[in-house]
Amino acid sequence: MKRRIGLFALLALGCGASTPIERDVAPAPGPATLDVSEATPADGVTVMPSVCFEQERCDALDSDCDGHVDEGCPSVASGELEIGLAWNDDSSLTIALEPTSVELAGDDPEVDCGDAMQPRRARWSVPALAPGDYRIRVARTDACEAAEHTQASVAVAVRGRLAGTYNVTVGAEPADVVSFSVTEAR
Numbered sequence: 001m002k003r004r005i006g007l008f009a010l011l012a013l014g015c016g017a018s019t020p021i022e023r024d025v026a027p028a029p030g031p032a033t034l035d036v037s038e039a040t041p042a043d044g045v046t047v048m049p050s051v052c053f054e055q056e057r058c059d060a061l062d063s064d065c066d067g068h069v070d071e072g073c074p075s076v077a078s079g080e081l082e083i084g085l086a087w088n089d090d091s092s093l094t095i096a097l098e099p100t101s102v103e104l105a106g107d108d109p110e111v112d113c114g115d116a117m118q119p120r121r122a123r124w125s126v127p128a129l130a131p132g133d134y135r136i137r138v139a140r141t142d143a144c145e146a147a148e149h150t151q152a153s154v155a156v157a158v159r160g161r162l163a164g165t166y167n168v169t170v171g172a173e174p175a176d177v178v179s180f181s182v183t184e185a186r
């Protein structure tokens, strides 16, 4: 009887452990050896619902919900990290990424400081993400005399998946938007 219980317990354990065993047997192929954590919005940041259109609209969002920000739009480079930034007043904003050793490809938008009606849209990307803890902020530049508080939207796609679209208020100090981690897959 004792032996039978032991066997049953072993079988039950086997069922519970099926997921990691499957992953060991069939590892992800090729370069897909990184895991990306769920993105964590910073305090005070609003996570916006996705609104999906048939085609990308080049609006610094992932407007066709394919996991890429403004893919195929003029002067937009794709990458494992893609960031779109949009705002609508006469401030000048940029993205700051930690770790700072990771170089963001992309340019601060050329803004006409006197034209508050000019849409402000900018995109940045990182071709390949190494394992690490990442944090995205929005910061002011000195290009225009800034409004006191600016509402900005930040769309973040990581490895072909939209992490989220965030609304953030940017004051004098850089505003935290979101953080995520990239780890080696086990």
Ligand SMILES: [Ca+2]
Pocket (backbone or CB within 6 Å): 056, 061, 062, 063, 064, 065, 066, 067, 068, 069, 070, 071
């Ligand atoms: Ca897209």
